Amino acid sequence: MHQQSKTEFHKPSLLMAVLPILLTIVLVMIQLFVYQDGSPHIPLAIGALITSVFGYFRGYAWKDMQEGMLNVIHTALPAIFILYVIGMIIGTWIAAGTVPYMVYYGLQVLSPGYFLAAACIICSVVSLCTGTSWGTTGTMGLALMGIGEGLGVPAHMTAGAVVSGAFFGDKMSPLSDTTNFAPAVVGTDLYTHIKNMMPVTVPAMLIALVAYTYVGFDFAGGEINQEALNVIVVTLQQEFSLGVWLLIPAVAVMYLALSKKPALPGLFAGAVLGGIAAMLFQGDSLHDVFNTMLNGYRSDTGVAAVDSLLSKGGLMSMNWSVTLIIAALAFGGVLEKTRCLETILETILKFATSNTRLLLSSLASALGVHIATGENYLAQSLPGRMFAPAYRGRGLHVSNLSRTMEDAGTLSAPLIPWSSGAVFVAATLGVATLSYLPWAIACWASLLIDVVWAVTGWFVPKATEDDIDLWAEQEADVLVGDELMTGSEYRNDIQTSSV
Structure with a gap:
């Protein structure tokens, strides 16, 4: 099969992006709930293989997908x-x-x-x-x-x-x-x-x-x-x-x-x-x-x-914990490399037409990445990079996004049975994740409070002029409607419109 160069790769359709994730989740659910086996290593490893097969037929070479896996594993x-x-x-x-x-x-x-x-x-x-x-x-x-x-x-x-x-x-x-x-x-x-x-x-x-x-x-x-x-x-x-x-x-x-x-x-x-x-x-x-x-x-x-x-x-x-982390990271790495996560996040971003929708979408996306991959660093980094320009474009302080990423990454880690945090807790304390989950109150309550503040608009700080100057200095991306501009261009537009 002809292997495309890196510059020729296109994002997959939404169906092609979601399908390997859904198939992997089905395998994990069968392992956890049908076979009553708390070891999702093999389903996640097979999920990485399924995603790689999808990527291969889209033109990716194995060495490219392996590179994606190793890069993510390296960060952990x-x-x-x-x-x-x-x-x-x-x-x-x-x-x-x-x-x-x-x-x-x-x-x-x-x-x-x-x-x-x-x-x-x-x-x-x-x-x-x-x-x-x-x-x-x-x-x-x-x-x-x-x-x-x-x-x-x-x-x-x-x-x-x-x-x-x-x-x-x-x-x-x-x-x-x-x-x-x-x-x-x-x-x-x-x-x-x-x-x-x-x-x-x-x-x-x-x-x-x-x-x-x-x-x-x-x-x-x-x-x-x-x-x-x-x-x-x-x-x-x-x-x-x-x-x-x-x-x-x-x-x-x-x-x-x-x-x-x-x-x-x-x-x-x-x-x-x-x-x-x-x-x-x-x-x-x-x-x-x-x-x-x-x-x-x-x-x-x-x-x-x-x-x-x-x-x-x-x-x-x-x-046991390390091998599960590696399996989850390999799965997440090939999803990122083949641009599946990028397609999903961009699709979600199209529906974020208000501050409330943007806040809820970023929270849901980070949780979704965490559930799909079991890796809290991916749950923070991918949605964080994707949603930050939209937060700037709506005049919201990006600390609203980092707070959401922290809750969906750090605090949800012990609640997702195949996440590295939950794996470690269950193995160390000798209590299954689903058994202690209802009593990990501060963790899931934070997620619910995130939803409340998103809906009410309370405790959602706006960007200040100093923040906008910082975006211009960093040349950070700002998404206004469908237009992506640099921080300096955004500041100039604001200054021009205020004259």
Whole structure:
């Protein structure tokens, strides 16, 4: 078959753009709901193949589509490295006694009545300070799961509260990669982006805390299974040498994050410190530490609640998540390379004839890309690039778009079963995505509040003259009706019309 040069490629029709996505979604749904198998790896890999076949018959060479896959996978390599390091952190912090000490101490001071609200607040503070929802979930979140089990709080509720707090903090932290990525894509600055997220994020968190407090009343009147709780406490005392000094690895990681040190070396330092603490305080050998970093910690106390909580971590434990991320990224990469996503987004953009429609369309598009590909970076970057000129053309501040991208990317990540965020949470906390989803209140409430502000027009700031000057300086694209112009041309038109 004749292979076209890159300059001859045309966008596919809407049917040809949507069909490979629909076929892939059908395969994923069959795997998840018909076969009751939570591993969508193969359906996504087949989806990448289906899309490649469609691209081949449109004239794309395999090397071009492979390039598209590899380019997208390359952008996620830092996140994959961080995921592996977090696996090592989980293993060494358990071996060191850091996580067991958090569980032990938490069982002494927390009560069932306010546990869910406290878990949400604790995770939000840690995530806000460190900028990583994954790191918070894998350390503090894991400890809170053990505390919740000891207090008799259902695991899916605890997981939901952990997710709400961890991903809230990630979204609002200036140290988070996604919080820096979203404004960079649309062309605004970090702190304007964070400020404009407040009208969505603060109400969502308040709703979550009220709900967790209300639900806590049901547990406050109940009796704690003191015997089971005592078994956990005594077992932890017997298995580990416990003390406040075991928090040194956690304090070090938070210090490095607050000092704005790069995430990967900072987290790896936490894993190494955990290994050192395991040797100094728990009597592990260097070989034990290496094995824990690779394969995780294996608890054999004979107490099921303790063993299921502590038998986690290790670099190898992240392979399930990493392979799923790679499959999803490959699928998303070939969709982008063959211009399928571009066709879909441009079609949606034609219906965005008002501010409300534009806001809702960008939110729906970002969610659609996230659901189709399972990749939050694509959910932010593709709609962000496509919709930014339209926001400028309607005189809206582009931070409205970056806020939408953040909600559809960061906060929806733990809600989509095949998204990397949900995969990590489910594997780490041991709770299925669809089980904790209703209790991840701050995440889905933010999306609903986005819809409310889009419909009412509240908290949707307009572009200022300074913003328009910035567009002219950046020569940013501005879409006015069907006409695409540069920022300087747009400013000149405004100045001319105002004379």
